[in-house]
Amino acid sequence: MVWNVVFLVVNFMHLFFLLYKRRPIKIDRELRSVYKRMFEPLHVQEALFQRLTGQFCTIQTVKKGQAYAVEDKTSVDERLSILLKGKMKVSYRGHFLHNIYTNSFIDSPEFRSTEMHRGEKFQVTIVAEENCKFLCWSRERLTYFLESDTFLNEVFKYLIGKDITNKLYSLNDPTLSDKAVKKMDRQPSLCSQLSMMQMRNSMASTSDTDDVLNQILRGGSTGSSLRKYHCPST
Numbered sequence: 001m002v003w004n005v006v007f008l009v010v011n012f013m014h015l016f017f018l019l020y021k022r023r024p025i026k027i028d029r030e031l032r033s034v035y036k037r038m039f040e041p042l043h044v045q046e047a048l049f050q051r052l053t054g055q056f057c058t059i060q061t062v063k064k065g066q067a068y069a070v071e072d073k074t075s076v077d078e079r080l081s082i083l084l085k086g087k088m089k090v091s092y093r094g095h096f097l098h099n100i101y102t103n104s105f106i107d108s109p110e111f112r113s114t115e116m117h118r119g120e121k122f123q124v125t126i127v128a129e130e131n132c133k134f135l136c137w138s139r140e141r142l143t144y145f146l147e148s149d150t151f152l153n154e155v156f157k158y159l160i161g162k163d164i165t166n167k168l169y170s171l172n173d174p175t176l177s178d179k180a181v182k183k184m185d186r187q188p189s190l191c192s193q194l195s196m197m198q199m200r201n202s203m204a205s206t207s208d209t210d211d212v213l214n215q216i217l218r219g220g221s222t223g224s225s226l227r228k229y230h231c232p233s234t
Contacts, residue, residue, distance in 0.1 A: 030059060030084055034135065037103045038082075042155050052152065056141040059084070062128045068106060069122040076110040076120045079136050086132030092124050098170035099129070106134060108163040 027035055027046060035049050060081075062068055068081075068088060088100040100106055106126060114120045146153040 028053075030133070031135065034082055034084060034103055038159055039155070042158065044152070044155060048149075048152065052145070053135065056145070057135060057137050059133060060136050061131070061133050064128055064131050066128050068126040068128065068132075068134075069124070071123055071125045072121050074122045076107065076114050076122055077118050078139055079107070080111050080139050080142060081106040081134045081136045084133045084135055086128060086130040088132060089127050089129050090124050091127070097124065098167060100126070104166065105160060105163040108160045109167060111139070112160055112164060 027050060031049075031053055035044075035046070039049050067074075071092065083100055083102050083104055083106055085102060087102075088106065090097045090100060105111070107122075110120070110122060146156055
């Protein structure tokens with residue numbers, strides 16, 4: 001009888017544990033669009049997404065006309081952000097480069113370009129075109145967290161690479177409409193290792209964007225790895 005009672009208690013405890021694991025996870029309403037658009041298609045569980053956004057992450061706002069980053073002044077080492085609401089404009093020395101839309105990273109090129117070189121400053125200025133809200137991670141704590149989770153680390157590599165690709169298309173064809181740019185998240189990741197700061201700055205100083213892109217792809221350290229892909233300007 002004692003054995004059966006113990007066995008029953010253990011089974012009830014296991015049942016409660018399974019029910020607890022299957023409980024519905026409530027994702028913040030402001031973050032649900034980001035989860036559905038970016039993370040759910042990559043099979044990131046809601047519980048894992050909640051861990052990612054619940055411990056060392058904040059939701060911040062900037063008003064229309066305020067700067068998220070100023071070239072040669074703002075450090076790239078502090079944060080990584082995803083735009084939740086609104087639109088931002090990226091410029092270099094007063095030259096318009098491209099826009100940033102909802103459900104996309106704000107500073108993915110800087111995050112990728114400076115992974116091995118800390119202490120860098122933004123080489124572009126990012127200003128809110130509308131009242132904006134964004135999800136912001138502490139870069140140092142996010143990096144530490146991703147190092148402990150291989151799956152999520154690969155997810156971030158893919159998302160950042162795809163986001164850089166979208167910005168690459170925007171730079172290569174600045175006449176694209178807002179609607180067309182928003183559809184680019186379905187394009188494959190071509191240039192995840194490309195130094196977008198170099199590309200942003202080079203394209204800002206010349207109108208011949210195709211020649212600049214070809215020069216960067218030929219002369220950059222990642223050119224050989226990119227030649228096997230079909231880039232729109234090559």
